[in-house]
Amino acid sequence: MISKHFLGLLCAAAICVLPADHAFAQEKTVKVGAVFPLSGGSASAGVHAKAAIEVAMDIINNAHPEFGNFPLAKSAGFAGLGGAKVEAVFADNQGSPATGQNQTLRLITEEKVVAITGAYQSGVTLTASAIAEKYGIPFVNGESVAANLTERGFKWFFRVTPVAADFARIFFEFLADMKAAGAKTDNVAIVHDTTEYGTSVASVIASVFKERGQTIALDIAYTSNATDVQSQVLQLKEKKPDVVIMIAYTSDAILYQKTMQSLDYKPPMIIADDSGYSDPSFIKAVGKISQGAFNRSSWSVGPPGSPTALIAEMYKKKSGDDLDDTAARAMQAFFVLCEAIDRAGSTEPAKIQAALKATDLKPDQLMMGYKGVKFDEKGQNMLAAGLIIQLQDGENYVAVWPKASAGKAPVLPYKGW
Amino acid sequence: MRPNLIGRVAIEKNHGTMSSILVQVIVGGLLLGAVYALFSSGLTLVWGMMNIVNFAHGDFVMLGMYVAFVVWTLFGAGPWAGAPIAALVLATLGVVVYFGLIRDIMKGPMLAQILGTFGLALLLRYSVFWWFGANFLSLPENLVGGTFDIVGLRIQASRLLAGVVALLVTLGLHLLLTRTSLGSKMLAVAEDSTAAQLMGIRPDTMQAIAWAIAAGATGLAGALIATFFYIVPTVGETLGIVAFVTVSLGGFGSVPGALVAGLLIGVIESLSAYLIGAVYKDMVVYSLFLGFLWFRPQGLMGKM
Secondary structure: HHHHHHHHHHHHHHHHHHHHHHHHHHHHHHEEEEOOOOOOOOOOHHHHHHHHHHHHHHHHOOOOHHHHOOOOOOOOOOHHOOOOEEEEEEEEEEHHHHHHHHHHHHHHOOOOOOOOEEEEOHHHHHHHHHHHHOOOEEEEEEEOOOHHOOOOOOEEEEEOOHHHHHHHHEEEEEEEEHOOOOOOOOOEEEEOOHHHHHHHHHHHHHHHHHHOOOOOOOOEOOOOOOOOOOHHHHHHHHHHHOOOEEOOOOHHHHHHHHHHHOOOOOOOOOEEEEEEHHHHHHHHHHHHHHHOEEEEEOOOEEEOOOHHHHHHHHHHHHHOOOOOOOHHHHHHHHHHHHHHHHOOOOHHHHHHHHHHHHOOOOOHHHHHOOEEEOEOOOEOOOOOOEEEOOOOOOOOOOOEEEEEOOOOOOOOOOOOO | HHHHHHHHHHHHHHHHHHHHHHHHHHHHHHHHHHHHHHHHHHHHHHHHOOOOOOHHHHHHHHHHHHHHHHHHHOOOOOHHHHHHHHHHHHHHHHHHHHHHHHHHHHOHHHHHHHHHHHHHHHOOOOOOOHOOOOOOOOOOOOOOOOOEEEEEEEEEEEEEHHHHHHHHHHHHHHHOOOOOHHOOOHHHHHOHHHHHHHHHOOHHHHHHHHHHHHHHHHHHHHHHOOOOOEEEHHHHHHHHHHHHHHHHHHHHOOOHHHHHHHHHHHHHHHHHHOOOOHHHHEEEEEHHHHHHHHOOOOOOOOOO
16 A cells, blocks of 8 residues: 555656656757547547657658658758757647647647647648637648638648649549540549538539539439449449549448449549548458559659658558558648758747748658649648559559659559459 | 431430340349348347337347458358358347346336447447457458349349348248247237236247347348448448338338338339439438338338
8 A cells, every 4th residue: 555655656756757857858859739630530540640740750850861862861850950859749639620729729838839730630720720820830731631721811821732623633634644645534424422521522623624624424422331332333334434533431432342343344444532442441352353443642652762662661660550641641741840940940930930931842852742842822832742543453552643753654444353 | 317327226225225224223222122121130020029129230230240251261151151150149149138138128118228229239339349440341252153144134143142041031030920839929929928928938038039030130131241241340330220211111020021121122222323313312212211101100011
């Protein structure tokens, strides 16, 4: 009993000592807030983003000469701040806009972070960044795609990721290239669920295609978590579109691929909009009957020895999973923020903001397949881009377009099984 | 004249594929409906006859799917082994659930029954979640003979097998209830448990047998559905609602009713999804369902 009490006292003493120690170290560390859904329905995305940022911290804080030109890797810590280390302070937003707001407030007022990154879901990023704006703290987002985030006239909000309209343009340009190479691409069908994600992405794709003079020939909407999709597949089979764009969460994506196989329907080309088709369990479940499916991504592992391959390796060691597009985009945002802090040579928020505005990163300084990072006056990365990947062997996606970042040439038509 | 003729031929040909696709839609709907009937037959027993709303029904289906998956990963065996094993495992679970939970909550108010089985559903779902994780699983596509063509129609062997088993299970349950003394005893308990007890029937035993049969049939259904559907801990939510609709349309306690209702719902869903649009299929099914119950609240084959 007595020893238990003693142990308790010891713990209490340790807790008292910790912050003091922390304060001592503060001169040499730069605190950056990271708000992600670490619990709740999107916990898997948040936990993966956290692991990715921890890998980024390793790269920044330790000397990694093998990364070559990659910013912040060569030397240990921030060169611009006399070798100071970066410390990400993680906070759990539970996938809730209100919690995201509270946690951001806590990070700013109590943890005294100099900048913030996060917060995965667009709805949470919306509220969290509003707090940062109010307190004049830079907020750099890497993975929320809702258009309105950069339409609020904010001065402290910066977004590195491409948005739905960018992806739609990528699809269009890719199809134009495929057409030039002799594929038929005039007749495009969109299959999407009726969730916020499914409807908004489908309508953005339709309007981007329309601006460029191509109408969507067939629009098939369905309710998410379907028990059966035979009729939808038969509709496609009857209308014979040249290209089918799939916007589906994992459950429906698996069911569509299984049903296409059982009804012996192979569209000449399938392009998936990330989500379900990127889920590692999708590939395990139906990858073998989805060979040749295209997908969008801004992340590709790249040739062995390249910075991206090194990152992929470090991430796999850390989390046990392969680095996915979403976590990679979060990681890229963290690098962009840290590069700005380094260049600012200061932890003063206003100076970091000025450095972010002046950001001009080239493709070889990035881990993602963007054409660069340069923010417009709204804070959106003007050079955000994506690439098209293909599930050629049914086990791994490889980059196939654009040519500059392609590991292999796109294979047509869709092979299926 | 010539181009016109070609045009007509093209139209007729197009018309030909159109109607053959329509037949395919209907056949697909029938096969889907048979599956609906298959996983509803267990529910119609406990809900229709024992008067217990089993909210864990969908999760029983889910467990059957996981049993089939485990049997396949451990022994490489298809549904020939997986389905009977799933039926056995689930039948055992049914008896355990009856004696451990149902027997007691039946003495309580209706709310206790609802919350009790709902709690059971969550327990089962998150136990599986904890053990297998949240990932989607799938059995190989050609575990049951792949897909074949009959006069231009694509028939998936795994769905056909599920359909045939649905017919057999329905027939079996129907014969059991109407032609055997066990069935008569079960019906007697369902009708008036006290009177049945006075006639020398043990209500507890009969109820336990009913739960074993119902859960066993549900496990069998899950194992067969697993051959063409994905497997995930929350799949019971997706499938459970359809079972409730099928049973109430078919008529409470009527096993053949559930079969007819399942087939009807399957065909209506497929046709409306094809002709009107997949988003509207639930609207069509449920408005027809409500309209039908307005005129015939006891369902297709239920007794008032």
